[in-house]
Amino acid sequence: MDTFIFILEIIGTIAFASSGAMIAIEKKMDIFGVNILGATTAVGGGIMRDVILGVTPPTAFAKPVYILFAALTSTLLFAIVYTTPNILHSKIKNKIYDKIMLWCDTVGLGIFTVLGIQTASRLVTEDNPFFFIFIGVLTGVGGGVVRDIMAGETPYILVREIYASASIAGGIVYIACRNSVGEASGMLLGLCVTVVVRALATHFHWNLLRIH
Amino acid sequence: MDTFIFILEIIGTIAFASSGAMIAIEKKMDIFGVNILGATTAVGGGIMRDVILGVTPPTAFAKPVYILFAALTSTLLFAIVYTTPNILHSKIKNKIYDKIMLWCDTVGLGIFTVLGIQTASRLVTEDNPFFFIFIGVLTGVGGGVVRDIMAGETPYILVREIYASASIAGGIVYIACRNSVGEASGMLLGLCVTVVVRALATHFHWNLLRIH
Amino acid sequence: MDTFIFILEIIGTIAFASSGAMIAIEKKMDIFGVNILGATTAVGGGIMRDVILGVTPPTAFAKPVYILFAALTSTLLFAIVYTTPNILHSKIKNKIYDKIMLWCDTVGLGIFTVLGIQTASRLVTEDNPFFFIFIGVLTGVGGGVVRDIMAGETPYILVREIYASASIAGGIVYIACRNSVGEASGMLLGLCVTVVVRALATHFHWNLLRIH
Numbered sequence: 238m239d240t241f242i243f244i245l246e247i248i249g250t251i252a253f254a255s256s257g258a259m260i261a262i263e264k265k266m267d268i269f270g271v272n273i274l275g276a277t278t279a280v281g282g283g284i285m286r287d288v289i290l291g292v293t294p295p296t297a298f299a300k301p302v303y304i305l306f307a308a309l310t311s312t313l314l315f316a317i318v319y320t321t322p323n324i325l326h327s328k329i330k331n332k333i334y335d336k337i338m339l340w341c342d343t344v345g346l347g348i349f350t351v352l353g354i355q356t357a358s359r360l361v362t363e364d365n366p367f368f369f370i371f372i373g374v375l376t377g378v379g380g381g382v383v384r385d386i387m388a389g390e391t392p393y394i395l396v397r398e399i400y401a402s403a404s405i406a407g408g409i410v411y412i413a414c415r416n417s418v419g420e421a422s423g424m425l426l427g428l429c430v431t432v433v434v435r436a437l438a439t440h441f442h443w444n445l446l447r448i449h
Numbered sequence: 450m451d452t453f454i455f456i457l458e459i460i461g462t463i464a465f466a467s468s469g470a471m472i473a474i475e476k477k478m479d480i481f482g483v484n485i486l487g488a489t490t491a492v493g494g495g496i497m498r499d500v501i502l503g504v505t506p507p508t509a510f511a512k513p514v515y516i517l518f519a520a521l522t523s524t525l526l527f528a529i530v531y532t533t534p535n536i537l538h539s540k541i542k543n544k545i546y547d548k549i550m551l552w553c554d555t556v557g558l559g560i561f562t563v564l565g566i567q568t569a570s571r572l573v574t575e576d577n578p579f580f581f582i583f584i585g586v587l588t589g590v591g592g593g594v595v596r597d598i599m600a601g602e603t604p605y606i607l608v609r610e611i612y613a614s615a616s617i618a619g620g621i622v623y624i625a626c627r628n629s630v631g632e633a634s635g636m637l638l639g640l641c642v643t644v645v646v647r648a649l650a651t652h653f654h655w656n657l658l659r660i661h
Numbered sequence: 662m663d664t665f666i667f668i669l670e671i672i673g674t675i676a677f678a679s680s681g682a683m684i685a686i687e688k689k690m691d692i693f694g695v696n697i698l699g700a701t702t703a704v705g706g707g708i709m710r711d712v713i714l715g716v717t718p719p720t721a722f723a724k725p726v727y728i729l730f731a732a733l734t735s736t737l738l739f740a741i742v743y744t745t746p747n748i749l750h751s752k753i754k755n756k757i758y759d760k761i762m763l764w765c766d767t768v769g770l771g772i773f774t775v776l777g778i779q780t781a782s783r784l785v786t787e788d789n790p791f792f793f794i795f796i797g798v799l800t801g802v803g804g805g806v807v808r809d810i811m812a813g814e815t816p817y818i819l820v821r822e823i824y825a826s827a828s829i830a831g832g833i834v835y836i837a838c839r840n841s842v843g844e845a846s847g848m849l850l851g852l853c854v855t856v857v858v859r860a861l862a863t864h865f866h867w868n869l870l871r872i873h
Contacts, residue, residue: 261819267871269826270819284713289496291505293715294785294792301791319872361506367513368506382599387806389815391601395473395482402481447479448531501708503717573718579725580718594811603813607685607694614693659691660743 241421242355245428247306249348252341254279254307257384258314259338263325264388268315274384275311276304279345282379286353286372290360339439342381342393343403347431350377350404351411351424366412373408374401377431399438407431453633454567457640459518461560464553466491466519469596470526471550475537476600480527486596487523488516491557494591498565498584502572551651554593554605555615559643562589562616563623563636582620589616589643611650619643665845666779669852671730673772676765678703678731681808682738683762687749688812692739698808699735700728703769706803710777710796714784763863766805766817767827771855774801774828775835775848794832801828801855823862831855 257278261271280297287295297303318324324334353376354369361368378394378401385392394400411427418426437443469490473483492509499507509515530536536546565588566581573580590606590613597604606612623639630638649655681702685695704721711719721727742748748758777800778793785792802818802825809816818824835851842850861867 262872264815264819265871266819269824273818273825288500288712289506289510291503291715294713294796298713298792298795299789304795315870315872319870322872325872365511368510371510371516372506386598386810387816387819389601389813391476392599394485395476395478395599400481401485446527446531447477448474448527448534448537500712501718501722503715577723580722583722583728584718598810603688604811606697607688607690607811612693613697658739658743659689660686660739660746660749 238421241424242352245348245352245424246303249345249352250279250303250306251310252348253282253345253380254310255314255341256338256345256381257307258311259341260384260388260390261311262315262318268312271315272308272311274387275314276307277387278380278384279307279310280304280380281383282349282353282376282381285379286356286376289372289375290357292360343432343435345380346377346400346404346435347407347428349380350374350407350431351427352376354408354411354427355420355424369412370405370408373411374404377404399435399443403431403435403438406434450633453636454564457560457564457636458515461557461564462491462515462518463522464560465494465557465592466522467526467553468550468557468593470523471553472596472600472602473523474527474530480524483527484520484523486599487526488519489599490592490596491519491522492516492592493595494561494565494588494593497591498568498588501584501587502569504568504572555644555647557592558589558612558616558647559619559640561592562586562619562643563639564588566620566623566639567632567636578624581624582617585620585623586613586616611647611655615643615647615650618646662845665848666776669772669776669848670727673769673776674703674727674730675734676772677706677769677804678734679738679765680762680769680805682735683765684808684812684814685735686739686742692736695739696732696735698811699738700731701811702804702808703731703734704728704804705807706773706777706800706805709803710780710800713796713799714781716784767856767859769804770801770824770828770859771831771852773804774798774831774855775851776800778832778835778851779844779848790836793836794829797832797835798825798828823859823867827855827859827862830858 254275258271258275261274266274280303283297283303284295287293287297350373354373356376357369357372382392382394407427407430409427410430411423414426415423466487470483470487473486478486492507492515495509495515496507499505499509562585566585568588569581569584594604594606619639619642621639622642623635626638627635678699682695682699685698690698704719704727707721707727708719711717711721774797778797780800781793781796806816806818831851831854833851834854835847838850839847
């Protein structure tokens with residue numbers, strides 16, 4: 238189980254670090270800024286979760302491995318774009334780039350949502366589904382909110398259709414299923430629900446009500 | 450006393466949720482963004498207070514009722530504006546809208562200031578008026594700062610004449626009076642001072658020194 | 662040792678309060694906004710450090726002296742610019758102003774980096790250099806990040822060449838030397854390294870890799 242969770246954490250870290258690093262690269266930040274924004278995006282949600290749960294020092298500070306993976310990811314992306322700068326400009330043509338970014342952000346959202354719920358369940362004995370889901374959403378969206386605020390953008394969570402909603406849906410499925418299908422399968426199921434809901438919403442341009 | 454505090458909390462929650470939700474509506478966010486910004490504004494200051502005081506998990510996460518009221522308020526406001534969109538445009542004519550927003554923000558500021566001081570006094574035995582007032586101001590202004598930063602605005606507290614000052618004034622009056630008039634009356638008195646100071650300042654366009 | 666640390670804290674507080682207050686003055690904020698931004702910049706990094714380390718309430722809230730010095734500094738700067746407004750406009754000519762601001766920010770960065778490491782070492786028994794340096798950087802850059810986000814600017818740490826890098830360099834030197842040269846000398850050494858690295862980087866326009 239610990240290995241399973243660690244693998245999820247590393248995939249989520251790489252996904253979110255990529256999304257932070259690419260925004261920094263688009264904003265013409267230097268290699269250090271790219272690393273900072275990548276790492277902040279990757280560990281931001283987890284740090285908020287730990288502060289809320291009273292875990293001091295937060296895992297991201299106590300165990301260097303997450304920041305290390307975030308830095309490796311950010312530096313690698315920087316190196317790729319630095320050596321082949323055309324990648325960024327060709328994006329207008331083929332949209333592959335936007336798709337990769339969307340997937341990184343969506344996979345990170347799904348993984349950190351279930352990881353947040355899992356951590357909260359281990360630390361808080363009282364069974365409070367509302368609280369668990371709230372911590373899951375915070376862990377899932379936290380890194381992206383910090384990324385967007387630092388980059389001077391309106392946070393995704395406020396403007397993208399079906400973002401926090403996808404995280405909530407995944408969290409509900411995980412909590413509803415884990416007693417019957419087991420912890421690990423429940424996490425995978427919740428994570429898939431978040432990813433599928435967000436992917437469908439983006440593909441079919443689902444929109445929530447909005448006042449024009 | 451618990452009922453009295455709970456009623457204040459709910460009124461403050463509704464007031465701040467309204468101010469956050471209306472800014473989100475003005476910024477054309479969808480119904481979920483409106484709920485997120487409403488809830489963040491309503492519970493943001495209290496979460497900061499609890500993190501500073503070491504209350505884990507913060508009350509807003511442990512007890513769903515506050516988020517629930519914030520969501521109800523935000524959704525209701527969204528529904529009203531959605532069904533009668535002219536409301537927003539008529540505001541230029543009659544300024545009633547701006548007044549209501551100002552009152553929501555001011556009442557929230559006053560209520561959360563005294564609630565912050567009250568919570569800090571219960572949890573910290575040492576009698577440290579400076580600390581209590583500081584926690585009060587943080588609780589009062591915290592939600593609005595998060596709201597403004599997420600919405601991409603300069604925080605009110607930095608640019609509105611007599612904002613944190615009104616919160617400090619109310620906090621001082623509450624702490625100075627509570628031993629003689631009792632806890633509940635002291636809270637009401639402090640809250641009224643904050644509201645009156647801010648209302649007078651806005652009405653008479655009081656300004657603090659500024660360099661042009 | 663306590664006196665030595667206290668002196669460093671007060672110098673760092675004054676330096677960072679100046680940098681926050683001057684940005685507020687440039688943005689035409691009123692005297693209260695200037696005080697808020699000055700104080701937030703001065704104590705922001707320390708509050709983040711204390712929250713991460715589980716120190717509740719954070720030192721800046723428990724002991725009024727830091728906020729008091731930040732307020733005195735901010736008010737004094739406001740008074741100077743208010744009475745001699747030409748100071749701000751003459752800056753275009755002589756650049757002395759920009760240099761002073763850079764020094765304030767750099768000295769604050771260096772001092773709070775070593776203070777953060779020192780506090781973390783006292784509270785956390787486990788010897789984890791990575792963690793200590795991370796806390797040092799957070800303490801050093803935290804106030805400036807809050808300042809820039811509240812003022813609506815892109816955080817320095819993301820865009821200025823050699824900012825967090827200077828903080829990391831100073832932190833490494835402090836940790837590497839303190840066993841041989843003693844705590845106080847190690848702090849001074851680390852602080853000097855941060856200041857010198859940043860000063861050299863600015864003077865010679867050192868730049869980290871960036872994609873154009």
